[in-house]
Amino acid sequence: MFGDLSGMMGKLKEAQEKVEETKKRLDTVLIDEASSDNKVKVTLTANRKIKAITIDETLLNDAEELxxxxxxxxxxxxxxxxxxxxxxxxxxxxxxxxNIPGMNMFK
Structure with a gap:
């Protein structure tokens, strides 16, 4: 009925491994963002880990603005x-x- 169950389990394990590999790779993908006037710049990974923050010293006197x-x-x-x-x-x-039979019935 479900075909090769061990084959499906193997594919699921492969999918899990690909997800884990992708998570590791996303730690190396850096996103840079800056305020519109470049007074604040941040860099973080695609896994949302902050790597760097640069602050223009003119903002250091006003905590609320910063x-x-x-x-x-x-x-x-x-x-x-x-x-x-x-x-x-x-x-x-x-x-x-x-490809699990019956799982694509809501196309």
Whole structure:
């Protein structure tokens, strides 16, 4: 009924391995984002780990303004990283998924 069950299990394991490999690779994919006036720059990985923050010293005298810059710039960078992360992991997972009969009935 389900065909080669061990073959499907092997493919599922391959898919899991591809996802793990992709997660490791995404640690090396860097996303750079800057505020519109370049006073704050951030770099993070596609796995959303912050690697660097550069702050223009003119912002160091106003904590509230600095916080606003950081929030806006970090959120933009995280949004980009999340999109890359989700897309890459979906491709990795889908590429290794077995063709299970009846699973594509909602095309």
């Amino acid at each position: 916080e606003d810059y950081l929030i806006i710039t970090l959120n933009k960078a995280i949004e980009k990283a999340t999109a890359i992360n989700e897309n890459e992991l979906a491709v990795a997972a889908k590429s290794g998924m077995p």
